[in-house]
Amino acid sequence: MENSYSVLIIGGGNAGLCAALSAAEHTSDILLVEAAPKPERGGNTKYTRDIRYAHDLDGYTTGEYPDDEFVNDVVRVTNNNTDVDLLKMVVSESRNIPSWLQNKDVLIHRALKGTLHLGRTNLFMFGGGKAMINSYYAAAEKLGIKIEYNTKCTDLEFSGNRVTNASLNGPDGNRTVKVGSVVVASGGLEANLEWLSEYWGSATGNFIVRGTRYNRGELLRVLLRHKTKTIGNLSQFHSVAVDARSPKFDGGIVTRIDSIPYSITVNRDGNRFYDEGEDLWPKRYAIWGRLIAEQPGQLAFSIVDSKAINLFLPTVFEPVRDDTISGLAIKLGISPENLSRTVMEYNQSLKRKCTFNPGILDDCSTSGLAVPKSHWAAPIDSPPFYGYSFRPGITFTYYGVKVNSKGQVLSDDGNPSRNLFAAGEIMSGNILSEGYLAGFGLTIGTVFGITAGKEAVSAAGS
Amino acid sequence: MIEYRREFKTADVEYVSNLCHDCGQCFDVCPYTPPNEFSVDIPKILSEIRTETYRKYATPRKMSLFSGSGIGFTLMLFGFSFLALFVIYLSSGNYLRIFMAISGPGSFYVILSNDILDVAGTLILFFVVLAWSISGKKFLKEVGGHSNIGLYDLIRAFFDSFGEKWFRGGGAGCNYPHRDERGSYKKMITHSLVLYGFLLDFLATTSAFVEQDFFHVLPPYPILSMPVISGITGGVMLIIGASLFLIFDYISSSEKDVSMTPIDRTFLVALLLTAFTGLLVLGFRNTSLMGTLLLIHLSMVSVLFISAPYGKFVHLVYRFISIGQYHLEKRLHGD
Numbered sequence: 001m002e003n004s005y006s007v008l009i010i011g012g013g014n015a016g017l018c019a020a021l022s023a024a025e026h027t028s029d030i031l032l033v034e035a036a037p038k039p040e041r042g043g044n045t046k047y048t049r050d051i052r053y054a055h056d057l058d059g060y061t062t063g064e065y066p067d068d069e070f071v072n073d074v075v076r077v078t079n080n081n082t083d084v085d086l087l088k089m090v091v092s093e094s095r096n097i098p099s100w101l102q103n104k105d106v107l108i109h110r111a112l113k114g115t116l117h118l119g120r121t122n123l124f125m126f127g128g129g130k131a132m133i134n135s136y137y138a139a140a141e142k143l144g145i146k147i148e149y150n151t152k153c154t155d156l157e158f159s160g161n162r163v164t165n166a167s168l169n170g171p172d173g174n175r176t177v178k179v180g181s182v183v184v185a186s187g188g189l190e191a192n193l194e195w196l197s198e199y200w201g202s203a204t205g206n207f208i209v210r211g212t213r214y215n216r217g218e219l220l221r222v223l224l225r226h227k228t229k230t231i232g233n234l235s236q237f238h239s240v241a242v243d244a245r246s247p248k249f250d251g252g253i254v255t256r257i258d259s260i261p262y263s264i265t266v267n268r269d270g271n272r273f274y275d276e277g278e279d280l281w282p283k284r285y286a287i288w289g290r291l292i293a294e295q296p297g298q299l300a301f302s303i304v305d306s307k308a309i310n311l312f313l314p315t316v317f318e319p320v321r322d323d324t325i326s327g328l329a330i331k332l333g334i335s336p337e338n339l340s341r342t343v344m345e346y347n348q349s350l351k352r353k354c355t356f357n358p359g360i361l362d363d364c365s366t367s368g369l370a371v372p373k374s375h376w377a378a379p380i381d382s383p384p385f386y387g388y389s390f391r392p393g394i395t396f397t398y399y400g401v402k403v404n405s406k407g408q409v410l411s412d413d414g415n416p417s418r419n420l421f422a423a424g425e426i427m428s429g430n431i432l433s434e435g436y437l438a439g440f441g442l443t444i445g446t447v448f449g450i451t452a453g454k455e456a457v458s459a460a461g462s
Numbered sequence: 463m464i465e466y467r468r469e470f471k472t473a474d475v476e477y478v479s480n481l482c483h484d485c486g487q488c489f490d491v492c493p494y495t496p497p498n499e500f501s502v503d504i505p506k507i508l509s510e511i512r513t514e515t516y517r518k519y520a521t522p523r524k525m526s527l528f529s530g531s532g533i534g535f536t537l538m539l540f541g542f543s544f545l546a547l548f549v550i551y552l553s554s555g556n557y558l559r560i561f562m563a564i565s566g567p568g569s570f571y572v573i574l575s576n577d578i579l580d581v582a583g584t585l586i587l588f589f590v591v592l593a594w595s596i597s598g599k600k601f602l603k604e605v606g607g608h609s610n611i612g613l614y615d616l617i618r619a620f621f622d623s624f625g626e627k628w629f630r631g632g633g634a635g636c637n638y639p640h641r642d643e644r645g646s647y648k649k650m651i652t653h654s655l656v657l658y659g660f661l662l663d664f665l666a667t668t669s670a671f672v673e674q675d676f677f678h679v680l681p682p683y684p685i686l687s688m689p690v691i692s693g694i695t696g697g698v699m700l701i702i703g704a705s706l707f708l709i710f711d712y713i714s715s716s717e718k719d720v721s722m723t724p725i726d727r728t729f730l731v732a733l734l735l736t737a738f739t740g741l742l743v744l745g746f747r748n749t750s751l752m753g754t755l756l757l758i759h760l761s762m763v764s765v766l767f768i769s770a771p772y773g774k775f776v777h778l779v780y781r782f783i784s785i786g787q788y789h790l791e792k793r794l795h796g797d
């Protein structure tokens with residue numbers, strides 16, 4: 001086994017592979033370490049489907065998406081909490097994403113006819129994220145990039161503002177390799193529930209991690225130890241409502257349930273706690289993970305009747321079903337009296353005349369309730385009744401390291417490291433510090449991966 | 463194909479399972495394959511269902527008992543066919559003629575009479591076509607529902623099948639033999655060798671039939687004749703194709719759990735032996751081995767055809783119908 005590499009890439013997801021493939025345009029002396037075994041490679045990237053990118057009219061989307069609009073979208077969802085220079089760089093570079101993908105044999109869907117609200121702004125990878133990452137790995141192998149699976153980076157050694165060595169832990173034990181430069185692309189820390197519990201306490205025991213179990217934030221810890229400038233904190237994550245029966249890790253996108261706007265959603269005590277119909281679901285689904293995380297036992301239950309059951313996508317797990325509300329409550333483990341009362345109060349608060357329309361912000365709302373339901377408020381009165389139980393499913397964390405436009409990691413005093421770079425989820429918070437914009441995680445990782453890979457080669461030489 | 467249907471019933475899954483040619487692409491791109499907790503293995507599931515359709519729609523249904531095991535049934539068929547042919551052989555002429563070197567026009571018919579062969583061949587062929595048609599009709603009724611497959615759809619299915627369209631996967635090919643291998647045309651080429659090898663052999667038989675019954679030229683035919691050239695080419699292609707399939711299958715067997723494998727293997731071995739014994743008959747046609755080889759070869763041929771409605775051979779029926787149904791649904795959706 002060799003013990004010296006020009007470029008070391010840590011992490012085998014989107015950002016790591018983009019960095020490796022970009023570095024490989026200039027050198028072949030590259031080692032990529034991936035913590036997961038080969039069948040589980042590809043981090044959270046393997047669960048993705050689409051990438052947001054600025055573009056004129058093209059064959060992959062239903063319309064143009066100008067830079068300005070893209071920038072504004074990010075500024076809006078982050079409440080103006082974004083590094084505008086880095087953002088503008090990502091947006092303008094994102095125009096090259098389709099040709100980059102094609103170059104690496106990643107197939108892209110032709111424009112999907114009006115099916116999804118993302119059809120104009122995002123391209124969809126043919127076969128999804130796993131197909132994309134498989135193509136990347138195939139390209140990397142062809143270019144002679146050395147890939148070690150089941151191998152974690154556990155520490156970095158510095159001399160001044162340069163990294164000199166990296167400690168690796170692989171199938172054959174520990175070893176230290178000398179490195180010319182390093183790109184950290186090890187994702188977020190969402191799978192490290194022990195670490196998250198420093199903020200969230202025992203609640204993390206009830207969290208579900210939607211993505212890979214290997215994103216444990218080890219590198220972020222290493223960088224914190226080495227006085228790196230960070231962004232965000234442990235309290236923040238993106239999360240959605242997932243089925244409470246989901247696997248603890250790696251449930252991916254299929255465990256999400258979209259019943260909430262057509263239901264009433266109650267906590268363990270049988271009480272409603274948030275306006276289920278506040279806004280269109282694509283704009284609201286991402287707040288529900290956190291709402292549920294704040295409920296007792298981190299549990300919530302969505303109740304629909306037979307009129308509503310076909311309004312949303314069928315779910316992976318069958319819902320609980322009963323002909324009466326109290327029967328359903330017992331099966332779900334909620335107090336039957338409380339749930340019956342909540343349903344009754346809700347039904348009595350409904351407007352008499354309204355036109356129910358799931359496609360728009362309709363005029364069916366409640367009145368006089370402490371927690372209103374602003375749209376799609378239809379009576380829950382047609383048995384059988386169905387119930388889904390939810391837990392918060394974490395998608396990714398925002399906590400990360402600060403970088404400059406080359407992807408160089410900054411130290412506490414604001415100076416960039418000479419040869420240490422970061423790309424992907426570990427630095428996404430520079431730009432997407434809060435909120436969410438579908439398909440933007442891959443955009444940041446791709447642009448910064450490509451940049452960091454290229455810069456890492458020249459930094460290694462100096 | 464899935465996007466043309468909303469709700470899934472058993473017949474829908476049977477339809478999809480017969481559209482699946484186990485290219486492995488969905489396995490490769492699915493993030494839920496083992497060791498994921500969901501442990502989804504689509505090609506494996508579809509292979510199980512496909513095997514089940516062969517059993518469920520077998521004609522007559524009772525024979526489906528045999529279709530799973532393969533080997534035992536095939537050996538039994540072989541024994542039975544050989545015995546039958548041997549009895550026919552014994553029923554006329556000198557008992558020892560099988561050990562003699564016979565040559566010249568009609569030498570094969572010294573061993574087994576032309577008329578009996580014609581009758582037996584026709585009967586078997588008739589049986590196969592009938593069993594296939596009935597099974598196909600039952601299957602179509604289930605998967606097609608109220609829609610009506612038109613001639614157009616069948617023509618499309620015909621071109622898809624003989625053009626090996628789906629093995630090409632729109633340019634992506636199949637992840638074959640290894641699941642984690644990049645897509646290639648290996649499977650398409652292997653399948654083409656078997657398919658076209660088989661068709662050439664079929665052509666050899668048909669052209670022999672024409673020469674003999676219309677032009678009254680009795681076999682054996684010279685090397686430079688339609689039956690012999692197509693027979694040799696087809697035989698060699700079949701042997702290479704079937705062997706490749708068996709080898710690929712073997713080297714990747716640890717990665718795949720495909721319940722179709724036993725049926726596949728039986729069919730491939732039967733094809734291989736039929737082609738091989740056919741070439742042997744040709745090679746030794748002027749020697750004293752000809753009689754024995756001819757009996758063995760013809761027994762193999764009858765095994766191949768009598769088992770056709772129950773083993774892997776039947777895939778062409780369900781697959782053809784499924785592809786036709788796909789074109790119909792595509793057409794109805796205006797794509």
Ligand SMILES: Cc1cc2nc3c(=O)[nH]c(=O)nc-3n(C[C@H](O)[C@H](O)[C@H](O)COP(=O)(O)OP(=O)(O)OC[C@H]3O[C@@H](n4cnc5c(N)ncnc54)[C@H](O)[C@@H]3O)c2cc1C
Nearest residue numbers: 011013014015035043044045049153187424425439441442
């Ligand atoms: C279910 C789901 C769906 C999503 N859908 C989309 C989408 O459609 N579009 C979109 O843009 N974004 C989506 N995202 C977000 C997206 O997945 C991330 O933004 C993106 O994949 C991050 O890429 P990455 O390379 O930084 O991290 P990852 O792809 O997670 O890769 C990190 C890799 O680092 C490895 N690793 C971790 N620690 C170490 C270590 N110490 N040593 C070595 N290796 C290590 C891990 O094994 C992992 O393979 C989704 C996320 C989830 C969970």
Ligand code: SF4
Nearest residue numbers: 482483484485486488
């Ligand atoms: S044909 Fe290929 S992609 Fe389709 S189901 Fe079968 S194995 Fe999967």
